[in-house]
Amino acid sequence: MSKLFRAVIMGPPGSGKGTISERIAHSFGLKHLSSGDFVRENIAAKTEAGVLAKTYIKKGLLVPDHVMTRLLLPRLEEMTKYSWLLDGFPRTLAQAEALNSACDLDVAINLNIPLETLKERLQHRWIHPPSGRVYNMCFNPPHVQGKDDITGEPLIQQEDDRPEALVARLRHYKDVAKPVIDFYKMTEKAKGILYTFSDTETDRIWPNISTLLSTKISTIQSDARCASTH
Ligand SMILES: Nc1nc2c(ncn2[C@@H]2O[C@H](COP(=O)(O)OP(=O)(O)O)[C@@H](O)[C@H]2O)c(=O)[nH]1
Numbered sequence: 469m470s471k472l473f474r475a476v477i478m479g480p481p482g483s484g485k486g487t488i489s490e491r492i493a494h495s496f497g498l499k500h501l502s503s504g505d506f507v508r509e510n511i512a513a514k515t516e517a518g519v520l521a522k523t524y525i526k527k528g529l530l531v532p533d534h535v536m537t538r539l540l541l542p543r544l545e546e547m548t549k550y551s552w553l554l555d556g557f558p559r560t561l562a563q564a565e566a567l568n569s570a571c572d573l574d575v576a577i578n579l580n581i582p583l584e585t586l587k588e589r590l591q592h593r594w595i596h597p598p599s600g601r602v603y604n605m606c607f608n609p610p611h612v613q614g615k616d617d618i619t620g621e622p623l624i625q626q627e628d629d630r631p632e633a634l635v636a637r638l639r640h641y642k643d644v645a646k647p648v649i650d651f652y653k654m655t656e657k658a659k660g661i662l663y664t665f666s667d668t669e670t671d672r673i674w675p676n677i678s679t680l681l682s683t684k685i686s687t688i689q690s691d692a693r694c695a696s697t698h
Pocket residue numbers: 479480481482483484485486487488589590592593594602603604605606607608668669670671
C-alpha cells in the first residue's frame with residue numbers, strides 16, 4: 469500500500485488557502501479538510517463547540533486552541549486511510565504541537581500575501597456555505613451573481629470578512645502565525661517540511677505548489693515501492 473501523504477496549508481484570511489486547497493484536492497486526489505468549514509458546520513449544528521466558537525468569530529478572533537483541537541483531532545482520526553490536505557489548521561503554536569504529536573506531515577505550505585491584497589480580496593469574497601465553494605467578484609465570479617454555480621443556492625458574505633472585523637483578524641493572525649512558522653523551521657520532527665510562497669496572484673503561486681507536490685508525492689510513492697520490494 470503506498471504511503472499516505474499528509475500536508476497542511478497555512479496563511480492569513482484571504483491568502484488563498486481555500487482556493488489553492490480545492491486545486492490541490494482536484495489535481496492530487498487529496499481530501500481537503502478545512503478548519504473553517506468544520507467550525508461553520510458546528511455553528512450551524514449549534515454544538516457546544518459551535519456556540520462557543522461563534523462568540524469568538526463575531527469578534528474577528530481565533531477560536532480558543534482547546535476548542536479547536538477538540539473539534540479537529542477526532543476528525544483526523546477518522547481519516548487514517550486517506551491522504552489529506554488540512555486547510556486553516558494549525559494557526560497557533562499549541563495547535564502545531566498538538567498536530568505534530570498526532571500525525572507525521574510531509575509538507576507545510578505557507579502563503580505570504582501582502583495585507584492590501586488580502587483586504588481587497590475579502591471585500592469581494594462570496595461563499596456557498598454548504599459546499600465551501602469560494603467565489604470572488606473580481607477573480608472567479610459565479611455565472612449568476614449571488615448564486616452557487618453547481619446548486620444555484622444563494623451565496624453569502626461571511627460576517628468576519630467585513631472590513632471592520634478584518635483588521636482585528638489580520639492583526640491577530642500576524643501575532644500568532646510567527647511561532648507556528650518558527651516551529652516548522654526548527655522543531656526536529658517537523659523541520660524541513662515548510663515551503664513559503666509569496667505573491668499577489670494565486671495563478672502565479674499555483675504552478676510552484678503543483679510542482680512541489682508532484683515531486684514530493686512521487687518521491688513518497690517510489691520510496692514505498694522500494695520498501696515493499698526489500
Ligand atoms: N483577485 C484575486 N482574488 C483571489 C485570488 N486567489 C483567491 N482569490 C479570492 O480571494 C478570496 C480569498 O480566497 P480564499 O481561498 O477564500 O482564501 P482563504 O481565506 O485563505 O481560504 C476568495 O474570494 C477567492 O476567490 C487571486 O489571485 N486574485
